[in-house]
Amino acid sequence: MEAAITPMAPQDAGAPADLKKAEKIAYENNKLHKRLCRLAGQAIGDFNMIEDGDKVMVCLSGGKDSYALLDILMTLRERAPIKFDIVAVNLDQKQPNFPEHVLPDYLTKLGIPFHIENQDTYSIVKRVIPEGKTTCSLCSRLRRGILYRVADELGATKIALGHHRDDILETFFLNMFFGAKIKGMPAKLQSDDGKHIVIRPLAYVKESDTARYAEVKQFPIIPCDLCGSQENLQRKQIKALMREWEKKYPGRVENIFSALSTVAPSHLMDRKMFDFTGLKATGIADPNGDIAFDEDPCATPAANATVIRFHADE
Numbered sequence: 387m388e389a390a391i392t393p394m395a396p397q398d399a400g401a402p403a404d405l406k407k408a409e410k411i412a413y414e415n416n417k418l419h420k421r422l423c424r425l426a427g428q429a430i431g432d433f434n435m436i437e438d439g440d441k442v443m444v445c446l447s448g449g450k451d452s453y454a455l456l457d458i459l460m461t462l463r464e465r466a467p468i469k470f471d472i473v474a475v476n477l478d479q480k481q482p483n484f485p486e487h488v489l490p491d492y493l494t495k496l497g498i499p500f501h502i503e504n505q506d507t508y509s510i511v512k513r514v515i516p517e518g519k520t521t522c523s524l525c526s527r528l529r530r531g532i533l534y535r536v537a538d539e540l541g542a543t544k545i546a547l548g549h550h551r552d553d554i555l556e557t558f559f560l561n562m563f564f565g566a567k568i569k570g571m572p573a574k575l576q577s578d579d580g581k582h583i584v585i586r587p588l589a590y591v592k593e594s595d596t597a598r599y600a601e602v603k604q605f606p607i608i609p610c611d612l613c614g615s616q617e618n619l620q621r622k623q624i625k626a627l628m629r630e631w632e633k634k635y636p637g638r639v640e641n642i643f644s645a646l647s648t649v650a651p652s653h654l655m656d657r658k659m660f661d662f663t664g665l666k667a668t669g670i671a672d673p674n675g676d677i678a679f680d681e682d683p684c685a686t687p688a689a690n691a692t693v694i695r696f697h698a699d700e
């Protein structure tokens with residue numbers, strides 16, 4: 387049975403108004419937990435992320451998203467019709483003031499197997515990258531290599547990361563605006579060394595939900611700016627743009643996210659994805675075929691269906 391996620395139990399409340407408020411909070415928190423479980427379960431199912439007998443290595447940075455990922459995977463494991471193991475892994479990169487006791491204390495209390503990998507990548511990055519230059523790409527490359535090695539050593543069959551829907555959308559826009567590519571962040575992929583399967587079970591979850599869940603569960607968050615690096619300016623711009631859309635045009639961000647899984651290669655321009663050169667009329671009418679001379683209808687049934695799905699709470 388999953389633990390209740392009520393920060394204030396109704397019996398703590400005194401006056402009837404307080405009691406009502408406490409009950410409402412408990413109800414909303416429970417709804418949030420259910421929604422996170424439902425969306426993660428749906429992503430896991432849609433992409434066949436976890437199979438019977440898997441050992442899932444959950445990468446825990448100390449940020450809200452990775453805590454939420456571990457928590458939700460633990461709940462889903464209790465309910466799943468298949469058996470899989472979880473091992474939490476944190477890479478301590480020896481950044482200044484990293485509170486090294488926080489994660490071991492938390493994980494010990496949780497009673498989950500874990501491994502802390504100590505590797506001073508911070509010094510390497512500082513030594514190699516000139517002052518004032520962006521350190522993130524070398525830092526992430528080093529981190530990736532270490533995590534792949536640790537996954538091998540632990541016998542992990544899947545590597546789970548805490549990226550959510552907003553990370554995926556931001557990456558999509560970054561690649562399009564600054565990299566001239568239609569390329570996002572996949573929910574499941576083969577690692578660049580060809581040896582691992584990396585999964586993102588929170589792919590359908592909004593960042594605002596992981597943020598609220600972290601507050602409700604009071605995760606012991608470790609700040610992510612200990613290395614002194616600034617957040618990528620371009621990513622900041624994209625985040626601001628998405629926030630504005632979310633406010634001004636409700637449903638737009640969901641529609642863009644839905645579009646990522648409704649791609650029509652024949653209506654783009656990538657000749658590697660569709661054989662435009664060899665395209666010939668077949669002479670056979672297709673009721674779902676192109677309506678090249680008509681105005682394109684804005685709302686496709688698939689996009690609307692997803693909007694409804696995202697708004698539908700338990």
Ligand code: SF4
Binds near residue numbers: 522523525613614
């Ligand atoms: S923000 Fe710091 S820790 Fe994170 S990837 Fe960049 S350099 Fe590494």
